[in-house]
Amino acid sequence: MSVKKGHPERGISFYSYENLLGRTMTLEDAFLEVYDTGATCFEFLTSYIENYPNPSDAWIDKFRGLCAKYNLHPAELGHWAENHLHRGPGMTDDEVVEELKQDFRLAHLLGFTTLRTKITCVNELCDPEPGWQSYIEKALPYAEKYNVRMQNEVHLPTTLHTPHIREEYMDFIRRTGTEHFGFNIDFGTFQTKPAKGMEHMRMSTFEDVTKPEEIVEFLPYCWSCHTKFTNVSEDFEETTIPYRDVIRLMVDNGWSGHLLSEYEGPYRFNAEQSPENFGRAMDGIPDQVRRHQIMMRNILGY
Numbered sequence: 224m225s226v227k228k229g230h231p232e233r234g235i236s237f238y239s240y241e242n243l244l245g246r247t248m249t250l251e252d253a254f255l256e257v258y259d260t261g262a263t264c265f266e267f268l269t270s271y272i273e274n275y276p277n278p279s280d281a282w283i284d285k286f287r288g289l290c291a292k293y294n295l296h297p298a299e300l301g302h303w304a305e306n307h308l309h310r311g312p313g314m315t316d317d318e319v320v321e322e323l324k325q326d327f328r329l330a331h332l333l334g335f336t337t338l339r340t341k342i343t344c345v346n347e348l349c350d351p352e353p354g355w356q357s358y359i360e361k362a363l364p365y366a367e368k369y370n371v372r373m374q375n376e377v378h379l380p381t382t383l384h385t386p387h388i389r390e391e392y393m394d395f396i397r398r399t400g401t402e403h404f405g406f407n408i409d410f411g412t413f414q415t416k417p418a419k420g421m422e423h424m425r426m427s428t429f430e431d432v433t434k435p436e437e438i439v440e441f442l443p444y445c446w447s448c449h450t451k452f453t454n455v456s457e458d459f460e461e462t463t464i465p466y467r468d469v470i471r472l473m474v475d476n477g478w479s480g481h482l483l484s485e486y487e488g489p490y491r492f493n494a495e496q497s498p499e500n501f502g503r504a505m506d507g508i509p510d511q512v513r514r515h516q517i518m519m520r521n522i523l524g525y
Contacts, residue, residue, distance in 0.1 A: 229478040231470070233519050234264035234298050236449060237271060239486040239512050242494050244271065247505050254289045256509055260516040264298035266339070266447070266483045269326065276325050286333060298481040299374075299407070299447040300335040302326045304342045304359070316358040323362045323373075331369040337447040337481070339407045340373035349381045356395055359404060366403035372446055373404045379411035379451075380427040383437040396444055405444035411451035411487070414463050418453035420489035435468040439476050447481040453488040455514035459521060470522050484515045 235257045240248055248256070250271070257265055269275050273282045290296060304323055305314075314322075323340075330338055342359070343352040359373070366373055377388055388406070396404060412433040454462045470482075490507035493500040 226475070226477045229474045229476065231473060231479055231482045231523065232264055232298070233262045233516060233523065233525075234266065234481050234483045235260065235262045235512060235516070236266035236299075236301075236483045236485040238266065238268060238301070239484060240508065242491055242501070242504055243508060250285075251289055254293045254295060256512070257295060258293035260513055261520065262484070262516055263294070264296050264481055264483075266299040266301060266449075266481075266485075267297065267333075267335070268301040269303075269329070272329070276329055278329075283332065290334070297334040297336075299337040299339055299483060300326070300330045300333070300371075301339040302330075302341070304340050304355075304362075304373075313352075316354075316361055319358040320361045320365070323358075324365045327362075327365050327369040327371050330371050336370065337372045337374055337407075339376055339447070339449075342375055347380065348385060348387075349376075349378060350387045351375075351391065356391075359395070360399060363399065363401050363403050372402070374407035374445070374447060375405075376407045376409050376449065377412050377433075378409040378449075379414055380431075382412055382431060382433040383408070383441060384433070393444075405446065406441055407447055407449055408438060408441060408445050409449040409451045409485070410464050410466070410469065411449075411453075413465055413469055414451075414453070415465065416463050418463050418488050421453065421492060435465055435472055438469060438472055442473065442476055442478045445478070445480060447483060449485040450482045450515070450519065451485045451487060452511070452515050453486075455511055455518055457514075459514055459518040461515070461518060466518065467522055470519075474523070482519060484512055484519070486511050486515070 237253055240253050244253060272278050342355050345352050375392060377383060415432055416429055452461050456462055486508060488511060490504045494504035
């Protein structure tokens with residue numbers, strides 16, 4: 224039986240403009256920038272919501288107005304399932320669930336259908352803190368109520384064959400049968416070498432990375448991806464990640480979720496480390512995002 228080709232949607236994470244938002248770029252500037260690339264959807268973070276977690280009616284109207292004006296729709300809201308918001312003892316399961324319910328309601332109100340849910344980690348491989356299953360399972364009925372899907376991010380140096388991904392998270396999904404918990408597969412997990420200008424900042428030795436074909440097993444549990452990139456060349460190719468191989472597998476296996484451009488390259492990090500580099504970042508970051516969208520359009524054909 225042949226599988227119908229997928230039709231992923233091109234989008235952009237506002238996180239790509241993190242260094243510019245509130246400095247040289249307003250919220251509307253970011254919407255305009257995303258619109259100009261031809262993207263049709265976006266990822267937002269809760270930290271960009273004015274007076275989070277209780278935005279005013281005026282801010283909500285402004286947000287919805289910008290979506291309508293630039294013909295963009297919300298795809299994924301980045302938030303956190305933290306159980307250590309304060310010093311001292313960790314939060315109880317019920318306290319964590321209340322925090323999650325708050326974000327589910329807000330995501331639904333603003334029109335988001337997926338969530339990048341960051342679970343408290345204990346090491347650089349993002350192994351989750353023991354006991355996460357309890358509060359995530361208690362939160363599932365509320366995710367269903369508000370029609371949002373929690374996605375744990377698989378992020379460099381984590382791979383799709385890291386034990387907590389293949390065992391803990393997959394076992395949880397299969398045991399509960401849930402359709403409201405899965406994976407945001409960050410394309411950095413496929414990265415094979417450091418970006419030029421970031422050799423000294425590598426998060427991985429790149430000796431153990433996710434192979435493109437590994438993604439197939441995870442596609443039924445993935446609705447939005449961070450299409451992470453560090454450097455897109457002048458001829459519109461990502462120089463560190465095998466993009467064409469990964470996207471071909473996604474399309475050929477019928478995947479039609481959101482591909483959200485997320486820039487984490489040298490312009491971003493050099494600007495953070497050295498204020499005198501900020502001027503170059505003002506031009507370099509948007510240019511890289513535009514190149515990435517052109518690359519995605521070339522690969523997808525639309």
